[in-house]
Amino acid sequence: MAELLSDTEIDTALTKLPHWHRDGATLTRTIESASFPAAIALVGRVAEAAESMNHHPDMDIRWRKVTYSLSTHSAGGITGSDLELARRIDDLAAAA
Numbered sequence: 001m002a003e004l005l006s007d008t009e010i011d012t013a014l015t016k017l018p019h020w021h022r023d024g025a026t027l028t029r030t031i032e033s034a035s036f037p038a039a040i041a042l043v044g045r046v047a048e049a050a051e052s053m054n055h056h057p058d059m060d061i062r063w064r065k066v067t068y069s070l071s072t073h074s075a076g077g078i079t080g081s082d083l084e085l086a087r088r089i090d091d092l093a094a095a096a
């Protein structure tokens with residue numbers, strides 16, 4: 001099972017993930033796409049990445065803005081899996 005990260009480890013990792021914010025046991029990023037279809041297409045690519053990792057984000061869709069919330073449920077907080085998924089979401093958003 002993934003190990004919970006310390007506050008210091010999370011803070012250090014977030015210096016390289018400037019779009020992400022910590023909210024307690026969760027990392028969040030809101031991504032605004034050019035249109036609703038573009039936002040949904042990105043959700044689809046994130047879903048594929050998440051399924052390949054067996055690590056799934058919460059996704060809140062509001063027209064063309066989607067908020068991604070990452071937490072490791074089994075560990076009750078933020079682990080390396082959340083950081084890896086955050087990086088992959090950043091890469092997919094940058095390529096969109």
Ligand SMILES: C[C@H](O)[C@H](O)[C@H]1CNC2=NC(N)=NC(=O)C2=N1
Nearest residue numbers: 054055056057071072073074075
């Ligand atoms: C059995 C399976 O490994 C778990 O249910 C996975 C699926 N996706 C998951 N996603 C997230 N974000 N946290 C988990 O603990 C988790 N557990």
